[in-house]
Amino acid sequence: MQPFKAGKNVVIGENVTFGENVTLGHNVIIYPGVTIGDHCIIQDNAVIGKQPTRAKNSILPDVKHLPPTKIGSGVTIGTSAIIYANAELADDVFVADLATVRERVTIGEKTIVGRGVSVENDCTVGLKCKLETNCYITAYSTIEDYVFIAPYVVTTNDNYMARSKERYDKFKGVTIKKGGRVGANSTILPGKVIEEDGTVAAASVVTKDVKSEDLVVGSPARVIRKVPENQLLRNQE
Template sequence: MTLQQGQNVIIGENVVFGENVKIGNNVIIYEGTEIRDNVIIQDNAVIGKQPTRAKTSILPEVKTLPPAKIGSGVTIGTSAIVYANVEISNDVFIADLATVRERVTIGAKTIVGRGAAIENDCAIGKSCKLETNCYITAYSTLGDSVFIAPCVVTTNDNFMGRSKERFDKFKGVTVKDGGRIGANATILPGKVIQEDGAVAAGSIVSRDVELESLVVGSPAKEIRKVPEEQLLRNQ
């Protein structure tokens, strides 16, 4: 094992390292975390953090979760936070200040941009691009080769934090393979963007987006089909 580490690094018990791991300054890696070969963890990152629960939270009390697992060739940027029970596949890039919450999986070669937030219980496919400051709400699923532009917001609560009726109705968004969402778009709870569906910048998606359709506006409406040369199968 070749391990390079900076100053003030804290490594918990039973952390597993592969070959050629590089750790910056002031990094915290919690107990049991698995880190494979050729991983770079930059300054001030936190890996394997257990979640905490606000006293007023409606969510059930969280028990100790299994450790995080970091695949080979992963880069985790400065001040990024990766929680416990996260599984990151090979060659993922997580940029500075990003947050990946508990029970999240991220597929190979996906990019998570600067300041992006992926909330708990999400599944992110391979070769996705989640750009700066986008927000992926809890209980969402993104397929492969999904593009999320900067400042996109996804939501999971139609009741906006009021009434007990909402407790069993939380539902994140689904973006299937090749789906693309433009900058500053908002996707309402439970909506599905089908394969190669595209959402124009600034749109508000209040109903499902059909296969290979381009939607625009508030509320978003289909204006045409995605051009053939833009479809994922033709790349």
């Protein structure tokens, strides 16, 4: 008896491991070696465990084969989402439709990855985060626990904008520490750090580190006041 329920045209590679009560939609593709926990839902056209394809002019190292994807229990993966090889999703992660989670990414328990979100390679995302619709998490970033990132936020990692060889050893993603929050349509420049409970207002451009519990606004973002006490993570129920 199969440990899963599958729709039409499902493709399952060799040595895929399923937990109990897994549901697969139509046209799902699961690559070899993937591990899927109990009570998972993988919706139509999702791709799990895809090996990355390197462009000929890419500066990324050419990796021939990455380890398989690991999916925890209680995970939902939406329609047409793509989870690359060597990604790890902890228990109760929710990945919405059209999202992409790249290789060497880890996502903590109960985090929500919204519709159309892109989490690029070599990122760490903590537990109980909310990455909302169409936000972009650039490669080599660290997102700690309880972080909120609003729709259409853009993070960046290349101060040289693809010019000069000097940039090759200076790529640096962003760091958003525990409880950090970023408002809609904001941009965070490469290497910048948002400290614990730091908050970025909508449509801001972060050109300097944001200190703990500061609220910054504008382009470039400047401190206007402290985050109200009732908004701090430690004061949430």
